[in-house]
Amino acid sequence: MAATLCGRLLPKSGWVPLTQNVRHGSKAVTRHRKPLHILKQKLLAVTEYIPPKPRAPPEALVPRRKWTQMEHPLANLLRKDLENVFEENKLIVVVHYNAIHTDDLTRLKLRLKKHDIRIRFFPNQVTRAFLNNSIYCNLLPLVCGKTVLFISKQAKVKEMLQTMKHYPEMVLLGGCVENTLMSYQGIVSYSKLQSIGVIQGQLVSDLTMITSQTHSLLRHHPVHLSALLQQHVKQKEPVDVDDTVGQEAAA
Amino acid sequence: MAARKAGLALKVVNKIIIRFCPFEPNSRSVREFLTLVTSRKVRDSNKKCEIVTEVKHDSSEPAVDITFLDGEQLIMKTKNLTSKEMILALQNVCIAKEPQGKPGDM
Numbered sequence: 001m002a003a004t005l006c007g008r009l010l011p012k013s014g015w016v017p018l019t020q021n022v023r024h025g026s027k028a029v030t031r032h033r034k035p036l037h038i039l040k041q042k043l044l045a046v047t048e049y050i051p052p053k054p055r056a057p058p059e060a061l062v063p064r065r066k067w068t069q070m071e072h073p074l075a076n077l078l079r080k081d082l083e084n085v086f087e088e089n090k091l092i093v094v095v096h097y098n099a100i101h102t103d104d105l106t107r108l109k110l111r112l113k114k115h116d117i118r119i120r121f122f123p124n125q126v127t128r129a130f131l132n133n134s135i136y137c138n139l140l141p142l143v144c145g146k147t148v149l150f151i152s153k154q155a156k157v158k159e160m161l162q163t164m165k166h167y168p169e170m171v172l173l174g175g176c177v178e179n180t181l182m183s184y185q186g187i188v189s190y191s192k193l194q195s196i197g198v199i200q201g202q203l204v205s206d207l208t209m210i211t212s213q214t215h216s217l218l219r220h221h222p223v224h225l226s227a228l229l230q231q232h233v234k235q236k237e238p239v240d241v242d243d244t245v246g247q248e249a250a251a
Numbered sequence: 252m253a254a255r256k257a258g259l260a261l262k263v264v265n266k267i268i269i270r271f272c273p274f275e276p277n278s279r280s281v282r283e284f285l286t287l288v289t290s291r292k293v294r295d296s297n298k299k300c301e302i303v304t305e306v307k308h309d310s311s312e313p314a315v316d317i318t319f320l321d322g323e324q325l326i327m328k329t330k331n332l333t334s335k336e337m338i339l340a341l342q343n344v345c346i347a348k349e350p351q352g353k354p355g356d357m
Binding site for chain 2: 094096098099138141142144145146168169171172173174183184185186
């Protein structure tokens with residue numbers, strides 16, 4: 001078979017087939033990505049496409065407009081309302097309120113209304129925005145969580161405390177009474193104060209008592225001296241009598 | 252885990268005293284804790300549990316004093332605690348004390 005094939009493949013006689021020592025070289029088509037020849041790598045690196053850099057957009061050169069948050073109109077309205085509340089009312093108290101039945105809250109509102117005390121709810125954001133820019137900024141720490149304001153045009157603190165005793169869900173934190181910031185203890189001691197008329201009467205009576213004592217004060221020293229001298233005389237009298245009796249007996 | 256998901260229950264708690272100074276900024280977490288503990292669900296879990304609030308003005312640190320039915324006391328100084336941490340701590344103690352709680356729950 002080999003002889004017949006050789007005869008067909010090699011038509012020229014006397015022609016020795018080429019002896020080619022074929023080395024097992026690498027294939028051109030491989031299943032994996034073949035690493036590039038170093039020269040080809042260099043060529044590709046040098047001739048790599050560099051896209052042109054886009055110019056900076058015009059907005060990048062000018063500073064961006066900052067979006068300032070506009071105050072919500074309702075918040076603005078509530079803040080102005082709160083300003084009026086602080087101006088018109090003598091009693092403004094911050095109260096922390098826990099879960100309370102609606103019926104209980106209604107009853108509390110009615111009982112307070114008898115003493116002209118109203119309950120007002122303001123969002124904390126609005127209250128903080130107002131207090132930050134006002135003279136009442138020390139009330140800021142109180143406004144946190146669930147808070148409510150008790151306001152009144154008259155400073156009926158005693159009645160307010162008596163009503164709140166029956167509602168332990170409402171916790172009094174502090175407030176502003178007659179333009180004076182007070183803590184809970186301050187409000188309690190304020191409630192124990194008597195009315196102005198009574199205090200004025202007490203002051204007048206104390207002053208008159210002092211002035212009435214002037215006469216007795218002036219007379220005090222001479223009276224005391226005379227009393228002492230009288231006592232001295234009384235003590236000396238029996239000694240004198242005894243002396244005279246003793247002298248007569250000796251004689 | 253099921254007990255934790257159910258929320259805070261005050262069945263084993265006798266009394267809770269919450270002391271804070273509202274003018275101090277560190278009393279925020281205590282006030283949140285007070286709001287959570289006095290919520291309807293938690294209060295309904297034990298209506299006999301007394302919750303007392305003491306408002307002070309002496310720059311003292313806020314504290315929560317919890318007395319349990321078996322006489323044990325838990326005092327939490329809440330200056331650097333969040334309300335969630337306080338609730339978790341109380342919940343853990345309540346679960347441990349509950350007679351129905353299984354020991355292998357944790």
